[in-house]
Amino acid sequence: MIRVTIPVHLRTLAGAGKEVSLRVDGPVTQRAILDALEAAYPTLRGTVRDRASGQRRPLVRFFACGQDLSHESPDAPLPDAVATGAEPFLIVGAMAGG
Numbered sequence: 001m002i003r004v005t006i007p008v009h010l011r012t013l014a015g016a017g018k019e020v021s022l023r024v025d026g027p028v029t030q031r032a033i034l035d036a037l038e039a040a041y042p043t044l045r046g047t048v049r050d051r052a053s054g055q056r057r058p059l060v061r062f063f064a065c066g067q068d069l070s071h072e073s074p075d076a077p078l079p080d081a082v083a084t085g086a087e088p089f090l091i092v093g094a095m096a097g098g
Contacts, residue, residue, distance in 0.1 A: 003088040
């Protein structure tokens with residue numbers, strides 16, 4: 001099972017806790033995790049990534065194993081620690097403003 005940590009505003013929308021566990025079949029990539037997250041929590045469709053393009057929303061960041069993966073290819077394999085569930089995949093709402 002893949003562990004995913006989601007920000008508080010998305011937890012409220014999904015009716016989920018801070019961390020959710022998801023089954024991902026095949027290679028563990030950002031796209032596969034987000035597909036599984038949206039399938040398990042349909043209210044999150046369009047919140048983390050654009051519905052039409054599938055691209056990450058500008059103020060959403062992805063982290064795993066202490067690395068910012070936000071600009072990595074959505075089809076790049078994630079670290080083994082994420083794939084085994086040892087480390088969570090973090091979805092973080094970025095802060096903006098001055």
